[in-house]
Amino acid sequence: SISHTWQRQGCGLARTGTYMQVAALPLHPTATYVGKGFPKFGQPREIAHFSRDASRRVRFDKSGLGAYRTPRLPAALDVGFESYVPKSHDPNEPAPLGDVVAALSHKGVRTTDAHILTYRNNLNKIFGTVYNRKDDWEVGVERCADGTVLLHVMDTERKRAEEARRDERQQRMSYWGYKFEQLSTLDGGEDGGPLPPVNANEEFCSIVQLSIDRTKLFMAAEIDCAATGGGGAPAAGYVELKTSKRHASPRDEESFQRHKLFKYWLQSFLAGVPTVLVGFRDERGTVHELKSFETSTMHRLVRGAGREPYWEPAACINFGKGVLEWLLASLAANPAAAHYVMRYEPRQSAILLLQRDGGGGGGGGGGG
Numbered sequence: 001s002i003s004h005t006w007q008r009q010g011c012g013l014a015r016t017g018t019y020m021q022v023a024a025l026p027l028h029p030t031a032t033y034v035g036k037g038f039p040k041f042g043q044p045r046e047i048a049h050f051s052r053d054a055s056r057r058v059r060f061d062k063s064g065l066g067a068y069r070t071p072r073l074p075a076a077l078d079v080g081f082e083s084y085v086p087k088s089h090d091p092n093e094p095a096p097l098g099d100v101v102a103a104l105s106h107k108g109v110r111t112t113d114a115h116i117l118t119y120r121n122n123l124n125k126i127f128g129t130v131y132n133r134k135d136d137w138e139v140g141v142e143r144c145a146d147g148t149v150l151l152h153v154m155d156t157e158r159k160r161a162e163e164a165r166r167d168e169r170q171q172r173m174s175y176w177g178y179k180f181e182q183l184s185t186l187d188g189g190e191d192g193g194p195l196p197p198v199n200a201n202e203e204f205c206s207i208v209q210l211s212i213d214r215t216k217l218f219m220a221a222e223i224d225c226a227a228t229g230g231g232g233a234p235a236a237g238y239v240e241l242k243t244s245k246r247h248a249s250p251r252d253e254e255s256f257q258r259h260k261l262f263k264y265w266l267q268s269f270l271a272g273v274p275t276v277l278v279g280f281r282d283e284r285g286t287v288h289e290l291k292s293f294e295t296s297t298m299h300r301l302v303r304g305a306g307r308e309p310y311w312e313p314a315a316c317i318n319f320g321k322g323v324l325e326w327l328l329a330s331l332a333a334n335p336a337a338a339h340y341v342m343r344y345e346p347r348q349s350a351i352l353l354l355q356r357d358g359g360g361g362g363g364g365g366g367g368g
Helices: 030-034 098-106 120-131 157-164 168-183 250-271 313-332
Strands: 003-006 017-026 041-052 116-119 137-143 149-153 203-212 215-223 225-227 237-245 275-281 286-294 339-345 350-356
Touching: 017 313, 017 339, 030 120, 030 313, 041 098, 041 215, 098 116, 098 203, 098 215, 116 120, 120 137, 120 149, 120 215, 120 250, 120 313, 137 313, 149 313, 168 237, 203 250, 203 313, 215 250, 215 313, 237 250, 250 275, 250 313, 313 350
Parallel strands: 116 149, 116 215, 237 275
Antiparallel strands: 003 017, 017 350, 041 203, 137 149, 137 339, 203 215, 225 237, 275 286, 339 350
């Protein structure tokens, strides 16, 4: 077996320690997952929600959910960067599950009604691997005494190093996304009056129940805003807001379809969000064009010159289904241990399940 040592705190898992490989799942060619057809998929249904205010206090209501309004164009996203309040969180536990468990409890939902409890971030990583095989990732895995499996958000050392190297330009580009959300939900008045500083701590989180074949999940996802429909606005329901660079060449268009639309589709499909609204910006961060994409038809747009699709929904969902089933079976085969790390190793083209040496113990899980 292979030994890995994490010299940092880890998302409610052990504080330090050695992890030994207990299982490995090799990746197969993408066509393998396409050929299986689309698996049985239970549509996401919201079962709980919560909001966070600027101080990250939690309320079990929809106060943090903004209503969509069409932003005035051109929309300068760089305005207000100097007063921007970035999201504050513990780097060792970027997305603790405690608030999710509390929101479920508030609605009378038991975590034991699902096999897996997770944030969408983890499923984006796992399900997207079939079309993104170059980047490693890690997910903390905790099995509770009641049998529920918690997936904890983790960053790899590569990701942490990238974050530490971010220059001001990259920080501004991150801000532009938050500013676009603000301009798409708050009205500055007819005279374009001043808006409050952007505070990334304010958010609304939807918790949905979904199933893939026999695996039942409770998944929490941050939602950008909601639309009421009509008047040229997006269809009624939750809306994902995105910004993307304007296309200057066919190559830009291909990259957008191959990479960005795939990410947009995956995260929206998993959360049951029907619409993605994209603001196309220039290099200075000014949005000049808005375009709406329907999640249900997005995959029909992504075809190259040979008319072969750049990505297939069935491949993505079949792959993710296989990983989750493998994970649950591997945990069942190791009943004594509570804490693991699931890691994708590009060099091995495999997903590894690493068990904390010594079995159980360690820090309590976020919300466990």
